[in-house]
Amino acid sequence: xxxxxxxxSLFSIFLYISSCRSQQKPPxxxxxxxxxxxxxxxQIIQEQKGDCPICGMTLVERKMIYKNGxxxxxxxxxxxxxxEEHEGGKMEEKEIKTETSLGLAEVKISPEKQFxxxxxxxxxxIKNLEKVIKTYGKVDYKESKIYEINIKFGGWIEKxxxxxEGMYVKKNDKLFEIYSPDIYQSVKELKLAxxxxxxxxxxxxxxxxNIMGIRDFQIEEILKDKEDRRTxxxxxxYEGFIIKKEIFEGMEVRxxxxxxxxxxxxxxxxxxxxxxxxxxxxxxxDEAFITLSYLPEKIFKGKVSYIYPYLNPETxxxxxxxxxxxxxxxxxxxxxxxxxxxxxYGKKLVIPKSAVLYTGEKNIVxxxxxxxxxxxxxxxxxxxxxxxxxxxxxxxxGEVVVTSANFLIDSESSLKAALLQIGLSGKEIHKGH
Numbered sequence: 001x002x003x004x005x006x007x008x009s010l011f012s013i014f015l016y017i018s019s020c021r022s023q024q025k026p027p028x029x030x031x032x033x034x035x036x037x038x039x040x041x042x043q044i045i046q047e048q049k050g051d052c053p054i055c056g057m058t059l060v061e062r063k064m065i066y067k068n069g070x071x072x073x074x075x076x077x078x079x080x081x082x083x084e085e086h087e088g089g090k091m092e093e094k095e096i097k098t099e100t101s102l103g104l105a106e107v108k109i110s111p112e113k114q115f116x117x118x119x120x121x122x123x124x125x126i127k128n129l130e131k132v133i134k135t136y137g138k139v140d141y142k143e144s145k146i147y148e149i150n151i152k153f154g155g156w157i158e159k160x161x162x163x164x165e166g167m168y169v170k171k172n173d174k175l176f177e178i179y180s181p182d183i184y185q186s187v188k189e190l191k192l193a194x195x196x197x198x199x200x201x202x203x204x205x206x207x208x209x210n211i212m213g214i215r216d217f218q219i220e221e222i223l224k225d226k227e228d229r230r231t232x233x234x235x236x237x238y239e240g241f242i243i244k245k246e247i248f249e250g251m252e253v254r255x256x257x258x259x260x261x262x263x264x265x266x267x268x269x270x271x272x273x274x275x276x277x278x279x280x281x282x283x284x285x286d287e288a289f290i291t292l293s294y295l296p297e298k299i300f301k302g303k304v305s306y307i308y309p310y311l312n313p314e315t316x317x318x319x320x321x322x323x324x325x326x327x328x329x330x331x332x333x334x335x336x337x338x339x340x341x342x343x344x345y346g347k348k349l350v351i352p353k354s355a356v357l358y359t360g361e362k363n364i365v366x367x368x369x370x371x372x373x374x375x376x377x378x379x380x381x382x383x384x385x386x387x388x389x390x391x392x393x394x395x396x397x398g399e400v401v402v403t404s405a406n407f408l409i410d411s412e413s414s415l416k417a418a419l420l421q422i423g424l425s426g427k428e429i430h431k432g433h
Contacts, residue, residue: 027066027071028066029066029067029068030065030066030067031065031066032063032064032065032066032074033047033063033064033066033071034061034062034063034064035047035061035062035063035064035071036048036049036050036059036060036061036062037059037060037062037064038052038054038055038057038059038060044059045064045071046059049061062074104364104376104410104413104414104416105376105413105416106369106373106374106375106376106413106416107373107374107409107412107413107416108371108372108373108374109372109374109409109412110372111372114372114405117405117408118404118405119402119404119405119409120402120403120404120405121368121400121401121402121403122351122352122355122400122401122403123398123399123400123401124349124350124351124391124395124396124397124398124399124400124401125349125350125397125398126347126348126349126350126397127347127348127350127388128344128346128347128348129344129345129346129347129348129350129383129385129388129390130342130343130344130345130385131281131342131343131345131383131384131385131386132340132341132342132343132385132386133274133278133281133282133340133341133343134338134339134340135272135273135274135275135339135341136272136273136336136337136338136339137270137271137272137273137290137322137336137337137338137339138270138271138334138335138336138337139268139269139270139331139332139333139334139335139336139337140268140269140270140271140333140334141243141263141265141268141269141333142264142267142268142269142323143269145240145263145264145265145266145267146243146261146262146263146264147237147238147240147261147262147263147264148258148260148261148262149175149236149237149238149258149259149260149261149262150256150257150258150259151178151253151254151255151256151257151259152211152212152213152255152256153180153182153183153212153255154180154181154182154252154253154254154255155178155179155180155181155182155183155252155253156178156179156180156250156251156252156253157176157177157178157247157248157249157250157251157252157253158176158177158178158179158231158249158250159176159177159231159249160175160176160247160248160249161173161174161175161176161177162174162175162176162236162242162245162260163245163249164242164245165242165243165244165245166241166242166243167241167242168240168241168242169236169238169239169240169241169242169262170236170239171236171237171238171239172235172236173235173236174233174234174235174236175234175235175236175260176233176234176247176259177231177232177233177234178231178232178234178253179230179231180232182212183212183214183232184228184229184230186205186208186209186212187222187228187229188228189201189205190202190205190206190209190219190222190223191222191223191228193205194223206219213234213237214232215235218232218233236262238262238264239262239264240262240263240264240265241262241263241264241265242260242261242262243261243262243263244258244260244261245259245260246258246259246260247259247260263333265326265329265331265332265333266325266326266327266329267323267324267325267326268323268324268326268331268333269305269321269322269323269324270288270290270302270321270322270324270331270337270339271319271320271321271322272288272319272320272321272322272339272341273312273315273317273318273319273320274317274318274319274320274341275316275317276311276316276317276318279307279318281343281383282304282307282320282341282343283304283307283343284304284305284306284307285303285304286303286304286341286342286343286344287301287302287303287341287342288301288302288303288304288322288324288339288340288341288342289301289339289340289341289342290302290322290324290331290337290338290339291337291338291340292330292335292337292338293338295330298330300324300325300326300330300331301324301325302322302323302324302325303322303323304320304321304322304341305321305322305323306320306321307320307321308320308321320341322339322341345383345385345390348382348383348390349390349391349397350385350388350389350390350391351365351379351388351389351391351395351401352387352388352389352401352403353384353387353388353389354403354404354406355401355402355403355406356379356381356389357406357407357410362378363378363379363380363381363394364376364377364378364379364410365377365379365394365395365401365402365406366401366402366406366409366410366413367395367399367400367401367402368399368400368401368402374402374409374413376410376413377394377395378394379391379392379393379394379395380392380393380394
């Protein structure tokens with residue numbers, strides 16, 4: 001059915017052209033006439049005014065010359081072309097001047113047609129330009145918040161209060177009780193110095209206790225006890241989660257031995273991987289947003305605290321470190337997270353991304369010159385955000401650019417530029433609109 005309809009349409013056009021030509025006087029080679037031609041369909045040529053049978057556009061008046069069995073656009077001197085030659089070669093061809101070096105031309109579109117094809121516009125303006133760099137990352141401990149508790153004297157663990165990994169301890173919580181011959185001997189020396197009021201000895205013994213990790217309030221309790229203490233209690237100097245425990249009740253410990261490792265998770269580090277072409281966009285202090293795929297409604301905010309000075313040769317990425325407050329402990333070490341880093345470029349002259357047409361070599365925008373006229377213009381672009389490009393050259397603040405239907409305008413502009421090359425003037429083309 002479609003083929004029959006297409007055949008009938010083409011046959012009707014053929015009959016129309018034939019009937020028009022049959023009414024014309026047979027042309028002679030080199031004859032010049034004023035005829036009417038469709039700007040969109042140059043094959044439609046007739047002697048009378050009218051509309052194009054294909055697109056309905058008004059035919060435009062123009063001079064034509066009959067050459068080699070067909071009508072061609074007339075230029076001054078064409079009737080003599082072919083008879084004039086320079087010595088040693090052909091005559092130099094006349095240079096064709098176009099309205100623009102872009103292969104495009106200004107077009108004029110009526111308000112009605114703009115509405116029909118969906119033309120939308122926006123103003124070139126100065127705007128605070130931001131870009132969001134998205135990547136993935138992994139939660140880790142903040143290195144400065146990891147603490148190791150070492151024993152500075154030998155002995156045997158009598159009782160454990162912090163007795164499993166993962167337990168949360170606060171500062172000054174009891175960790176364990178230990179029996180130590182060194183502590184037992186020092187207790188006797190302390191009491192003796194106190195009774196004899198030997199200030200120098202008392203000061204030395206007290207300092208020794210402090211070095212071992214015995215607090216001042218424990219020293220006061222020792223002095224109050226009538227009997228010498230057999231064990232001493234050790235308190236936590238830090239707050240956090242026990243991530244490593246190396247002791248058990250009854251176990252012998254020796255000086256220098258690590259017995260606990262405690263991590264404060266109220267602040268964590270997130271390591272992100274940034275591709276090398278984006279690394280230079282990020283700087284220390286940039287704001288970062290962390291989300292979890294299984295907790296999308298919660299957003300953790302932090303800042304870039306360090307950018308590592310080397311590149312991973314396998315992934316072509318650079319590691320960045322982000323510090324994140326974690327008061328409720330939602331972020332746990334070794335979790336995978338999504339990262340968005342907001343980069344602020346400051347105030348820039350910008351246009352919407354939808355306004356730019358990339359031709360393969362150039363970036364083109366169409367500038368609204370008023371009264372339905374659109375001018376194609378090459379622009380030089382800088383940095384980009386999610387929705388905007390920075391404009392370095394090509395447009396000025398306050399100018400209006402097309403942001404929608406610019407592909408259709410581009411097609412019409414290309415057609416007009418092509419018609420200009422074969423001799424149709426802009427005035428003649430605009431008649432059709």
